[in-house]
Amino acid sequence: MKVKIHTLFQYLLETTDAEPEAIVGFSLSGSPVLGDYLDALDPKLSLDWNNRDFRGLPELRSHVLSQAGLHGRCRTEDVLITAGAAEANYLAIMQLLQPGDEIVIETPGWPQAEVLAKAIGAKIVKVTRQESDGWHLPLDRLRDAVSERTRMIFVTNPNNPTGDLLSAAQLDELVDIASGVGAWLLVDEVYAGLEWDGPRAPSVAGLYEKGITTGSVSKALGLQGLRTGWMICRDAALIMDAVILRENSSEIMNIMGEVIAEIALRPARYQPAMKKARKEGAANLAEMNAWVDSQPGLTWVPPRAGLIGLARLPAGIDSDSFARLLLQEPYRTFLLPGSAYDQPDHIRLGVGGGAEVNLHKGLDRVGEALKNWGAS
Template sequence: MPVPSNSFWEQWLTAHRAKPDACVTLSLSPPPPLQDFLGELDPCLPLDWSGEDYQGLPSLRENVLDCYGYRFACSVDDVLITAGSQEANYLVLTQLLGPGDELVIDTPGWQQPLVLARQIGAVPRLVSRSEESGWALDIDQLEELVTSRTKVIFICNPNNPTGRVEDAATLHRIIAAADRVGAHILSDEIYRGLEWMGKETPRVATMYDRGVSTGSVSKLLGLQGLRTGWMVTRDRKLLAEAMVLRENTSEIMNVMGERIAEIALRPERFGGAVERSRAIGRTRIDLLDRFVAGQPALRWNRPAAGLLGLAHLDLPITADNFAETLLAAPYRTFVISGTAYACPQHLRLGAGGVSLTEFKLGLERMAQLLAACA
């Protein structure tokens, strides 16, 4: 059956067509230019598949293990390179879920698994995140929702869109619930590395035999256009089945994406790039936090990780109406309404993806609309 449309996609498409002047909803670290990598690219590189390994460039997989902290529990054979974390999630969910199977998923959270579950005919079981508790996952509710019909528990950790990070103690309870019924845990860890509160995000693939961690070079390094990500799991059967499915969809990896990503994850580059992203990101989040604090109509839980958070809109209009008005003239600024996450009175505020000048322009125009609506 066709993939159902959703508010998240529709808002993105509308904004893309509107060509706004500013944006305050993106979560991407500043992207480096191609010229930063040209000196280390082989100009004789054939623009065909590298032919080295169907799981992805071996040196890139080695770098993923080292840079993202999987090495102590996982090997290079536990890594599959994919077209971003989106494809990694897709490969896992479509292999594990069938009609009538249950998917336990956090809400508000990343919408892709919900879209795929509905397309497959699986049954989503939603676990609430509480704004009053800093968007903490209701782990007691999750444990109650896990049954013999549960095939996958999905979490986005750090969470999109709240920036919440679930700690190891919570992850151990999720693992116990999954292990009780033989379920897999799929943990989208794409914002890992952008933690602001000093707590490192746990890696599910290192903690559970049926755990899958997905990620990419998009958010932390700003390399979204490479479409290069990965899934890491010690479940070799699942990884092999994912390769079969990929052979019949995207087939093989983008050789240029793999080569540039491999360069970006070399130890002599990676540390400096992370420091740059974190320094810029912290400055942007601080600016956004001060903006929210100065607006009577907004309140939020400052994100513990990543470059986005959900802000409650305390006005006599919905977030949809506010976002639509902000996108139109004279404001011409894009912000995502919380309806994309079933939070109709919230706005997804993001501090990444654009220049500082554009970001500040977006905040200025949002402040103008907030004042006009008060």
């Protein structure tokens, strides 16, 4: 089994040393600094693992259930702390999929499931979200896509990268589709809590015995560097299988990630942090909407949740060429081409990152590059 690089990661690798002066498309909230947590850290904390539970600190797992609204539906034993949502997705997919199994995925969507499924030798069935339909997940076509051979359905909610949001009723329908063929339903919730249009959707781990919820502190809280996420599932065998696989890869969590994440998810800190993230995200989204409206030929469906969305470029502009042009003088601005999500006529716009990403400056420069495209 060889895992091949995806277009998204390839572009990030190739542009790491670009040193842009502005970023348009930042995918997480402004990041706190270590000093924000020093008052709650024990200077005598051992830098060994937590010495309490291979599944993660019990109090951290309890906080995870609280923020997902799963207390009473799931137990702390149903939570496994992982190195971000990416590891949680990896552990579930690698333990559940076998060569020849079918996995149903959305497109555009987070590419990890497709990359891993190809490496395993599973059959990939794609269900396409249409821009003309507001990027909504077409549940009727998804129902037609599943079969008795479907082992897993993988979606993101809120959707990464369009920002569409499944409602509680739509999630119930998705559960009905999965349960009808006995498939696992994995829902990546990394942007949950940043809803602009509608309430937070229920977590699938509380709706379905074979439902798997994954998430992290990376996006809404801006704590990507902690590499701390989780998997929630009521199937005890799956959680144990994930523990066993992780024993042969990362083995255990890093104690600093666990401890700081536990502090960040304490209600007294979590609620103000989320309020701040929503306030800043909403303000940046309003600025982004106004800017898109002012650009001739540029259109987008504003995200209903999360910090990113896809904008359609004016006719004749290739997203890869445009993104690389932006990295050069005089623009020095980073954004992700839509080709990373199989949408070559689009660019990814984002409203995260705080003041340090210089969003306003970046938008001005992207506007100049669009205006000057023909001359360049």
